[in-house]
Amino acid sequence: xxxxxxxxxxxxxxxxxxxxxxxxxxxxxxxxxxxxxxxxxxxxxxxxxxxxxxxxxxxxxxxxxxxxxxxxxxxxxxxxxxxxxxxxxxxxxxxxxxxxxxxxxxxxxxxxxxxxxxxxxxxxxxxxxxxxxxxxxxxxxxxxxxxxxxxxxxxxxxxxxxxxxxxxxxxxxxxxxxxxxxxxxxxxxxxxxxxxxxxxxxxxxxxxxxxxxxxxxxxxxxxxxxxxxxxxxxxxxxxxxxxxxxxxxxxxxxxxxxxxxxxxxxxxxxxxx
Amino acid sequence: xxxxxxxxxxxxxxxxxxxxxxxxxxxxxxxxxxxxxxxxxxxxxxxxxxxxxxxxxxxxxxxxxxxxxxxxxxxxxxxxxxxxxxxxxxxxxxxxxxxxxxxxxxxxxxxxxxxxxxxxxxxxxxxxxxxxxxxxxxxxxxxxxxxxxxxxxxxxxxxxxxxx
Numbered sequence: 001x002x003x004x005x006x007x008x009x010x011x012x013x014x015x016x017x018x019x020x021x022x023x024x025x026x027x028x029x030x031x032x033x034x035x036x037x038x039x040x041x042x043x044x045x046x047x048x049x050x051x052x053x054x055x056x057x058x059x060x061x062x063x064x065x066x067x068x069x070x071x072x073x074x075x076x077x078x079x080x081x082x083x084x085x086x087x088x089x090x091x092x093x094x095x096x097x098x099x100x101x102x103x104x105x106x107x108x109x110x111x112x113x114x115x116x117x118x119x120x121x122x123x124x125x126x127x128x129x130x131x132x133x134x135x136x137x138x139x140x141x142x143x144x145x146x147x148x149x150x151x152x153x154x155x156x157x158x159x160x161x162x163x164x165x166x167x168x169x170x171x172x173x174x175x176x177x178x179x180x181x182x183x184x185x186x187x188x189x190x191x192x193x194x195x196x197x198x199x200x201x202x203x204x205x206x207x208x209x210x211x212x213x214x215x216x217x218x219x220x221x222x223x224x225x226x227x228x229x230x231x232x233x234x235x236x237x238x239x240x241x242x243x244x245x246x247x248x249x250x251x252x253x254x255x256x257x258x259x260x261x262x263x264x265x266x267x268x269x270x271x272x273x
Numbered sequence: 274x275x276x277x278x279x280x281x282x283x284x285x286x287x288x289x290x291x292x293x294x295x296x297x298x299x300x301x302x303x304x305x306x307x308x309x310x311x312x313x314x315x316x317x318x319x320x321x322x323x324x325x326x327x328x329x330x331x332x333x334x335x336x337x338x339x340x341x342x343x344x345x346x347x348x349x350x351x352x353x354x355x356x357x358x359x360x361x362x363x364x365x366x367x368x369x370x371x372x373x374x375x376x377x378x379x380x381x382x383x384x385x386x387x388x389x390x391x392x393x394x395x396x397x398x399x400x401x402x403x404x405x406x407x408x409x410x411x412x413x414x415x416x417x418x419x420x421x422x423x424x425x426x427x428x429x430x431x432x433x434x435x436x437x
Contacts, residue, residue: 001323001324001342002276002277002302002303002304002307003302004302005300005301005302006301006302007283007301008284008301008302008345008347010347031345031348034343034344034345034348035325035343038343038345039324039325039343042323042324051301053345053347053348055348079337102325102414103328103413103414103415104338104392104395104396104411104413104414105325105328105331105338105339105340105392105414106325106340106414108334108337108338108339108395109339109340109343109344190410190413191326191413191414
């Protein structure tokens with residue numbers, strides 16, 4: 001199984017990557033670790049004419065403590081997010097979630113920015129970044145802009161990124177109580193995507209695979225803010241979601257899982273803090 | 274066998290494979306596993322699922338385990354790759370992980386073995402004294418269709434012990 005033909009281009013800097021994207025237009029796609037895009041290309045779900053390899057753009061691989069927030073370069077690999085001492089201390093939810101992506105080989109290649117830009121509702125990291133109120137820094141031909149995670153995910157594999165724009169940095173505000181977190185993921189086999197997943201940070205609750213995008217469980221959050229018990233709030237986990245039915249699970253089963261996993265996640269987060 | 278019969282070979286790839294420099298002009302879309310098997314003629318690395326699931330094609334890229342069916346040869350340009358053929362020492366002594374697979378009978382049909390061995394070499398480099406649970410989690414990207422996991426895990430723990 002090999003990808004359809006394309007022209008390979010390599011960028012060594014953000015400027016060079018943006019230049020190549022401008023040159024090749026909408027036929028081009030950025031290639032980070034390639035662990036989402038190359039499998040899609042093998043299945044002919046994507047067939048870009050040009051791949052712009054970002055693997056040598058070393059300026060985008062970092063985790064920096066910026067005081068009130070942590071800045072993570074978009075090309076930082078899952079392995080490096082998982083083992084970052086800054087993230088382990090200031091936002092263990094994110095370090096832990098990175099360690100739940102795929103398997104060790106995948107974490108040696110896949111990047112946090114690639115996972116976000118791919119916009120898959122079944123991915124783990126976007127949900128945790130939603131629960132952490134992350135902000136995404138995006139560069140394009142007309143300059144730099146920031147997009148809150150809550151406005152970034154638009155639909156199935158669809159994000160706020162315009163053609164040619166490049167996600168360069170993820171800024172995550174440090175949570176008030178870092179220890180009050182949980183990540184729950186239900187899978188049939190170790191490396192499968194989540195049938196349903198839940199990320200909790202404080203009273204923020206985000207869901208994996210409960211709609212066309214990763215989403216916040218607003219009904220649960222509102223109930224908690226009004227003083228509801230964990231059990232009563234978790235019972236609202238499927239409200240406002242639009243889970244689908246597929247070979248792995250029915251919609252009703254996903255909704256049940258969401259209620260169970262949200263309760264477990266809120267209980268674990270409360271027990272940790 | 275030419276897996277890429279039609280495309281033009283426009284990308285120059287220079288790899289250090291098991292310490293030896295190999296240069297070839299390849300098609301842009303050539304996967305690293307095909308470069309290793311068809312260009313470098315190193316066929317220990319097996320092709321299993323080709324979908325990043327089974328781990329049979331695991332090799333080391335700059336010392337870290339990767340699934341070579343999901344890396345372009347062009348992405349590996351200028352880097353160092355180690356395959357199973359590169360583990361034994363020049364005098365033929367097996368690598369401690371290979372020895373442990375022998376003593377613990379860590380294989381049945383053998384198809385997953387090259388990938389398992391390379392995944393364990395990488396795992397022990399990152400975590401030289403893993404618990405059994407850490408070995409099992411560390412091998413979640415490698416599937417053994419004979420389901421011979423028990424002895425594979427024992428082999429990893431034996432190799433870790435031998436490395437102390």
